Amino acid sequence: MTAPYAPSARIGHVHLKVADLDRAIAFYGDVLGFEVQTRLGTEAAFLGADGYHHHIGLNTWRSKDGIPAPEGHTGLFHTAILYPSRADLATAVKRVLAAGYPVLGASDHGVSEAVYFNDPDGNGVELYRDRDPAEWPRHSDGSLQMYSRPLSVQNLLSEHP
Incomplete structure (x- = not known):
């Protein structure tokens, strides 16, 4: 490489x-x-x-x-917006939900937590926060062990101040 x-x-x-x-x-x-x-x-x-x-x-x-590109076409999958803390992510997610945009998915990737929406033009938007690198899961050889597991949006929203 x-x-x-x-x-x-x-x-x-x-x-x-x-x-x-x-x-x-x-x-x-x-x-x-x-x-x-x-x-x-x-x-x-x-x-x-x-x-x-x-x-x-x-x-x-x-x-x-x-109009948005039809399903099955190439293009941008999503724009990812990084928040500094879990509480900040919860606040952002709550604002998007309050504005009437539905959650399309929510994932725990080990290194991060992410919630997915579409903007008004159908562009994918990921709102996420990174975990501290010391918390990132690793394989026995030290390489990252990322995954995609369900994230509870309700649990995340409990972080909203």
Whole structure:
């Protein structure tokens, strides 16, 4: 396996095609709490947390009034949003549920806990929190032992302050 060119490289943001910019801003802004950092009229917006220029870009350049890709097509599976604690994850999940978006799945991956939704355009959204690396399950050779086990959303929501 080839080592990465830049070991500290990471994914910095996601840019999504949406059908309705205001509807998408309402989800990522009002529900998930990202702030609009800049807006390009009625065609694009850039949302971030903690004053960052953008974690999420939204645009209607090639998708205004479009429909979600049909099942069985390639494309983005989901955008994953990392929360710093289990309580923060519970708060985010509670806000999404209160806004009327149903849980599509919830998994304990050993290294993380995740809850899955779709945004208003049918894009997958994973809300998750990482466990401390000292808690990550490992095989006898030291490699990660990730898995996908059911996660109780009710148990998670009990963490909501």
